[in-house]
Amino acid sequence: MNKVWWLALAVVILAGCSSNSSKPPSRYHIDQDVGPDREVDLSHVPDAVPKVEPRTRAGNKNPYTVLGKTYYLIEDESSYKERGNASWYGKKFHGHKTSNGETYDMYAMTAAHKTLPIPSYVRVTHLKNGRSVVVRVNDRGPFHQGRIIDLSYAAAQRLGISKTGTGPVEVEIIVPGDTPPPPLKPDDRPASHADGFYLQVGAFSSAASAKRLRDKVASSMNSRVFISEFNAAKPLYRVRIGPLTDEQEVNRVREQLPAVGVYNSHLVKD
Structure with missing residues (x-):
């Protein structure tokens, strides 16, 4: 009987050790996100009031x-x-x-x-x-x-x-x-990208037209999409993607472009 009792005790101890050795809990107290514990009427909560605020590095790591x-x-x-x-x-x-x-x-x-x-x-x-x-x-x-x-x-x-x-x-x-505050430029792009390639997907005399295309392309791209302004007698606003480090990345981006209605692009190097 004593042998059986000690065996049972050992099983309990091992089970406790196994439980304690599991990975530490997340800093979040619950696994699945939920709303309040009880129904709360929030219809009275006012809208946020837009105001000019400084842009800081906090929250704006780019990329x-x-x-x-x-x-x-x-x-x-x-x-x-x-x-x-x-x-x-x-x-x-x-x-x-x-x-x-x-x-x-x-x-x-x-x-x-x-x-x-x-x-x-x-x-x-x-x-x-x-x-x-x-x-x-x-x-x-x-x-x-x-x-x-x-x-x-x-x-x-x-x-x-x-x-x-x-x-x-x-x-x-x-x-x-x-007038938005000055944007925070990308600050930690790998140095090897500095001499990379760019895909140009459009060029416009209208800044507004260039912005529309840039935003449309950027909505489905992981790569940076930006406007490069060429100053001449008449400004030219060029929509470009990049920098792209190699041919494989260029081809990957080109394959994504038809999904946003862009079927023509050409490679440039700045």
């Missing part, structure tokens, strides 16, 4: 890489407008730091975006019910395929997507005073 993909910040967001799916994030991240070091509050009118400078202000409109909100972008994300913005729980509830999880939206920039 940055997440899950193997590299993202470049939009250099001039004054004409940004995009349609796609919005999602939301809540209790899992509530109280933790956002990308620029602020504390995430799921009851405030904020959002996460992959490439807009931080902070930015955008109007988000639900394409099915017509509801709209103004939110302040202070975080990075969402990094799920097919989603263009991650809203706070409060913003999602006001739009009517807090229960569905996602919804089709239009996101449009709001620039306080009509």
Whole structure:
């Protein structure tokens, strides 16, 4: 009997050791994101009020890489407008730091975006019910395929997507005073890229036309898309992708272009 008792005790001890040796818990207290514990009416929460704010390095690392993909910040967001799916994030991240070091509050009118400078202000409109909100972008994300913005729980509830999880939206920039702060240029691109190749996908006499194409191409590209201005008697605005380090990368980018309606491009080297 004593032998059986000691054997049972050993099994219990080993089980406890096995449990304690598992990987440490995440800094987030819950695994699956959820909303508040009980129903909360947030219809009274006011929109974010756009104002001119300084751009700092906090939250604006450019470029940055997440899950193997590299993202470049939009250099001039004054004409940004995009349609796609919005999602939301809540209790899992509530109280933790956002990308620029602020504390995430799921009851405030904020959002996460992959490439807009931080902070930015955008109007988000639900394409099915017509509801709209103004939110302040202070975080990075969402990094799920097919989603263009991650809203706070409060913003999602006001739009009517807090229960569905996602919804089709239009996101449009709001620039306080009509003039955005100077953009933060890419600061940590590998030196080997400096002499790389560029794909030119368009050239325009109109800056607005060049911006529209740049934004359209950038919406589906992991590589940097920018406008190179050629100053002559009449300015020329050239939309380019790069730098691209080798032929394999050039071919990869070219294969993605038809998806955004671009069928002609040529290689240049600056």
